[in-house]
Amino acid sequence: MSDPEPNPPNPNLEAAAAMATEVPQAAALGFQMVSAADARGVMHAPWREDLVGDPDTGVIASGVVTSLLDHCCGMAITATTGKRRPTATLDLRIDYMRPAAARTGVTVEAHCYHLTRSIAFVRAHAWDADPADPIATAQAAFMLSPAPGPAPGGAA
Amino acid sequence: MSPEEQLQAFLGRVPYIHFLGMRAELAGDELTGILPFSPHLIGNSLLPALHGGVIGAFLEMTALAQLAVTQSTPRVHKTIDVTIEYLRPGRAMATYARAELRKVGRRIANVHVEAWQDARSQPVAALRGHFMLAED
Numbered sequence: 001m002s003d004p005e006p007n008p009p010n011p012n013l014e015a016a017a018a019m020a021t022e023v024p025q026a027a028a029l030g031f032q033m034v035s036a037a038d039a040r041g042v043m044h045a046p047w048r049e050d051l052v053g054d055p056d057t058g059v060i061a062s063g064v065v066t067s068l069l070d071h072c073c074g075m076a077i078t079a080t081t082g083k084r085r086p087t088a089t090l091d092l093r094i095d096y097m098r099p100a101a102a103r104t105g106v107t108v109e110a111h112c113y114h115l116t117r118s119i120a121f122v123r124a125h126a127w128d129a130d131p132a133d134p135i136a137t138a139q140a141a142f143m144l145s146p147a148p149g150p151a152p153g154g155a156a
Numbered sequence: 157m158s159p160e161e162q163l164q165a166f167l168g169r170v171p172y173i174h175f176l177g178m179r180a181e182l183a184g185d186e187l188t189g190i191l192p193f194s195p196h197l198i199g200n201s202l203l204p205a206l207h208g209g210v211i212g213a214f215l216e217m218t219a220l221a222q223l224a225v226t227q228s229t230p231r232v233h234k235t236i237d238v239t240i241e242y243l244r245p246g247r248a249m250a251t252y253a254r255a256e257l258r259k260v261g262r263r264i265a266n267v268h269v270e271a272w273q274d275a276r277s278q279p280v281a282a283l284r285g286h287f288m289l290a291e292d
Contacts, residue, residue, distance in 0.1 A: 025207035028175075028196035052171040054232045061172030062235050063216060067209025071199075086200060089208035092240045099234065 015084040016041060016075045026071055029064060033075070039112045041075035043068060046105040058102040062094075062136075065126050068108045069094060069138045073122040076110035077142060080120070086145040087120065094138045100128040106135065118144055159185065159225045166224035170232065173217060176210070180221050187225055189218030189253040189271075198248065206246030211271060215240060215253055215283035219267040222255035223287060231290035233265070238285035246280045249273055263289055 016036030020026055020043060029051070034042035045051075045060070045068045053061025070089055078084050100106055109131065110124035119141060126136040157165065160182055167173055167180060176197070179190045191197070191214045199207025216238055223233050253271040260266075269283040 022201075023207070024196050024198040024201065025210055026199075050171050050175050055169045055171065056231060061170070061175075061213070063172055063176070063209070063213025066212040066216065066238075066240075067207055070207070070209040070212065086202065088245065089240075089242045091242065092208065092212060093237070094212075094240075095237045096235050 015082075016078045019071070019075050019078060019084065023071070025067060029067060031068065031071060034107065036075055036079040039076060039080040039115075040109060041072050041079050042107065042109045043072040043075060044105060044107045047103050054099070057099065059099045060104070060106055062096060065100075065106055065108075065136055066092070066094060068106060069110070069124050069126060069136070070140070072108040072110040073112070073124055073138070073140050073142065076112040076122055076124075077115070077120045077144070080112040080115055081144075087142040088145070090119075090141040090143055092138060092140040094136055096136045098135055100135045104128045107131075120144060162230075163187065163221060163225050165230055166221055166232075169230070170217075172213075176214060176217065178214060178217055180218070182225065185225070187218070187222045187255065189214060189221060189255075191251040191253075193249050193251075200245075203245060204248045206248070206251065208240075208242060211242070211246045211251070211281045212238070212240040212283065214251060215269040215271055215281060216285065218253040218271075219255045219269050219283065219285055219287065222257060222267065223260075223265055223289070226257065226260065227289060229290050229292045231292075233290050234288040236264070236286040236288055238283055241282045242280070243282065244278065244280045246271075247273060251280065252276075260289075265289055
């Protein structure tokens with residue numbers, strides 16, 4: 001699919017970058033935006049001692065990967081619509097191919113491959129060292145909130 | 157170890173569980189995961205609502221905690237796949253979850269988990285997952 005209005009000084013980038021820092025959960029996990037363009041977003045979560053999921057191996061928790069996948073999917077949607085609209089996750093399916101390497105951060109690339117007026121369909125994969133050797137893949141559907149405006153109902 | 161000791165051992169060993177601020181309580185063999193609200197769990201500041209990833213992670217951790225109680229090994233089981241369904245926004249309040257072990261085989265467990273906030277009959281999210289059981 002094609003972007004609605006491709007324009008070189010990408011305003012999507014700022015909206016997408018804000019997603020990595022302004023959202024409390026993303027800030028708490030130290031998410032870093034890598035890129036956001038052409039319906040794709042790439043985001044990185046650095047390894048931290050307090051985010052370990054398996055104390056026997058020092059591997060980052062799958063819960064961190066879940067948050068990163070969900071968040072990066074949202075960024076891919078922002079990179080597609082050009083607007084930072086609130087999205088609600090409908091479902092998220094994650095397959096864990098293998099554990100991440102010990103004491104290593106995780107990077108996710110998400111691709112919003114289809115967008116309707118109200119629903120976004122996104123695929124994502126996560127890796128530790130090599131994008132071609134993923135630790136996890138995900139498939140998700142999101143509901144898009146209507147663009148900000150007067151609240152429906154209420155007002156006369 | 158008693159189930160209670162196994163549960164506390166699991167909760168105490170995993171650093172990420174401290175990051176979430178998750179607790180769990182046992183009533184007989186029924187475990188309830190408890191996620192007290194904390195500002196760092198927010199994914200949408202306007203509503204405000206819990207991050208979808210946090211809810212998914214809490215459901216998964218509740219499944220792992222329930223497995224930790226029923227399996228003898230202190231090692232953490234490996235998640236193979238999860239499907240998370242989001243039913244309602246997770247509001248800025250405590251969240252609870254219960255896991256049902258649908259099948260525990262020799263190597264693989266199938267687990268369903270449901271999370272709710274103020275009413276059990278109105279779940280905020282559900283998870284179905286497969287887990288590879290760790291050996292002693």
